[in-house]
Amino acid sequence: MDLLNALVALTNYVMIPAVAYGSQLALGALGVTMIYAVLRFSNFAHGDTMAFGTMVTILVTWWMQSMGINLGPLPTALLALPFGILGCMALLLFTDRVVYRFYREQKAKPVIFVMVSLGVMFMMNGLVRFIIGPGDQRFSDGERFIVSARDFKAMTGLREGLAFKTSQGITIITAVVVVAALFWFLNRTRTGKSMRAYSDNEDLALLSGINPERVVMYTWMIVAGLATIAGVLYGLDKSFKPFTYFQLLLPIFAAAIVGGLGNPIGAIAGGFVIAFSEVSITYAWKKILRYLMPENLEPDGLVQLLSTDYKFAVSFVILLIVLLFKPTGLFKGKSV
Amino acid sequence: MSETVKHSLMFAFVGVLIILDGTTSFGIFAGSWNSALGILNMGLVSAIMALGVNLQWGFAGLFNVGIMGFTALGGLAVVLVSSSPTPGAWSQGGIGIIMALILGALTVVAAVFITKNMTKGKPRVLALTALLIAGFFAYRAVFDPAVSGVEAINPALYGSLGGLGLPVLLAWPAGGLLAAGAAWLIGKTALGLRSDYLAIATLGIAEIIIAIMKNEDWLSRGVKNVVGLPRPMRKEIVLQEDPGFLDTAASLGLDPVVASTLYVKITYSLLFTVVLLALLWMAQMGLKSPWGRMMRAIRDNEVAAEAMGKNVTRRHLQIFVLGSAICGVAGAMMTTLDGQLTPGTYNPLRFTFLIWVMVVVGGSGNNFGAVLGGIFIWFFWIKVEPMGAGLINFVTYGLAEDSALKLHLLDSTAHMRLFTMGLILLLVLRFSPRGLIPEK
DSSP states (O other), X not given: OHHXXXXXXXXXXXXXXXXHHHHHHHHHHHHHHHHHHHHOSOOTTHHHHHHHHHHHHHHHHHHHHHHTOOBTTBOTHHHHHHHHHHHHHHHHHHHIIIIIXXXXXXXXXXXXXXXXXXXXXXXXXXXXXXXXXXXXXXXXOSOSEEEOHHXXXXXXXXXXXXXXXXXXXXXXXXXXXXXXXXXXXXXXXXXXXXXXXXXXXXXXXXXXXXXXXXXXXXXXXXXXXXXXXXXXXXXXXXOBXXXXXXXXXXXXXXXXXXXXXXOHHXXXXXXXXXXXXXXXXXXXXXXXXXXXXXXXXOOSSOOBSSOGGGHHHHHHHHHHHHHHHOTTTTXXXXXX | OOHHHHHHHHXXXXXXXXXHHHHOOSTTOOOOHHHHHHHHHHHHHHHHHHHHHHIIIIIXXXXXXXXXXXXXXXXXXXXXXXXXXXXXXXXXXXXXXXXHHHHHHHHHXXXXXXXXXXXXXXXXXXXXXXXXXXXXXXXXXXXXXXXXXXXXXXXXXXXXXXXXXXXXXXXXXXXXXXXXXXXXXXXHHHBTBOHHHHHHHHHHHHHHHXXXXXXXXXXXXXXXXXXXXXXXXXXXXXXXXXXXXXXXXXXXXXXXXXXXXXXXXHHHHHHHHHHHHHHHHHHHHHHHSHHHHHHHHXXXXXXXXXXXXXXXXXXXXXXXXXXXXXXXXXXXXXXXXXXXXXXXXXXXXXXXXXXXXXXXXXXXXXHHHHHHHHHHHHHXXXXXXXXXXXXXXXXXXXXXXXXHHHHHHHHTHHHHHHHHHHHHHHHHHHHXXXXXXXOX
């Protein structure tokens, strides 16, 4: 019984949150890695791109709620998501047209691109705060839980409850669907293949008649989709605040680098590595150990390795370790 | 018009802006010397930060996105050096904290030693894991009780180690040293890899430094803030009771309260100007020396410089540490100016990215450009809000006073700053990438 309780507590407090957070990070890191693979720079505006897409989705969600449109038990935001993606695509294609294209034609150094993306980040951040304000926004509705802790206890008679939030379930399912669709697109379709060819060897791709502007356009559109989905899922799971999205940049970059910048599989793996380390290092293990240890050995403290305020430090330390020992990441990314 | 005249005119223009802010309240100007000197002081501090970043970016092409962290470390140095020591803190656990930190450092040193001296393979991984786990628990075992000891001392007033009670001016170089140490650590790991990695690593360290300062109450009281830090000159209240000062103020025809605040601000301006000029002189000398030429050679062509026998990574590390140290000094100066350390107010958009706008607009690679950009952009940063409010009032002229759209827009003018700064950065990068005062 104690072992079962421990397992339930582990699933409830560590596994489910980490899988959900990992899926969100993986989707974010996929966006960063796609830009890196095709456009060859680290996009610092990615966090704010996520914020922008989410903001459009929230605005449409509010409108739908006011019109009485809803999805029953599912959050209305899912219905509004395509509009958010479209808005985000429009914004990214617009920035590419007026900002990045010029530097592409100049063949500017990657560091200039990074700096330009800083400027874009500033503007997007300002835009989002200007439209929706800097505060917390909640936009989730529908059923809150798939399985609530009380139902679970009543069902199983265990002391520990297991809560499975709708947002977590949606996150996991959406992430699986999106990743499958993305890989199908990259491996099976003509456009996807031309994108990979362009990423592997630009000159050879140009030689075989691939239109680089088209590749870049598709990349931005896919990135807009990924960023908006990641942002909306994070917002449904936690809450939406522009500054939090900016701060997500660090774990997302860490995930992309840990997996190997430019490698989509790496980005997904990296997302889960970061999420699991973050959650398990900042979780107070006392609850679980209480079930597993004999009574006289029970720990006094919380057995929390680091306080939750340092969750960024976890992704950062993993990042440093990877940079020190394996700068190309776990899965071989682009050259250093 | 020769280059020198043109550039002097730009400096004069910024000077006139500040003087106008002191004398007239027309349009965006405040019409108070208090406000003008306030802008000037922060402008001078910003100029020093820009000088440090210019050293890294302009001389060596290093992309540092963690300026906020180094600035905050400078602020921390002010608390540690100049605030008065907490009674009993050292006996209650201060020693324990130091011991724990030494223990932690020893663990890391031992880990590095193992990595370097054991052959690759399972035994090394096992030894490293065992050492790190044992080291971590030993560290927590010493650290935790010591920290609760220190934090228990009258938390409303102290609850931290306090400082050494030394003169505050000593904190400025100490801030530089602290920032240099952090920069060395980051540079050692991230330099020598591709340029984006340094950017991401510095972004991370800045967030972590702020997280530490917010949460480690024993260090600088965390978000409870440290207020009333000592100043390098007499306080306003003391001045207002000094008969000599009152006589001087009266003979100048000034109100004693106004006179005392002006006195404090002008003293800061003078002190900051001295530091700025000293650093500017050093940076100019460095730029003109063989060392500066080597740096630029490395920046322009790393492969060629390496072929000439230059150790690129080491030189990068050197200049990265130097530039960050300057940011640390500026951070210490800023905290001294504020008279308080408030970790909650450090924000990357204000403390990192704004400095980048200053460097790029001023002219990367030119020290005078960085100084000009620092003061000018700071002035602009302060004035964007009134300008934005004016603009929105103008645009929404036709709308009713209480229209929801107008009120929302007016509420949001504060966020115009970020938007405008991003726009300026992009416009300068696109149309005048060499900045106001280009590199020679």
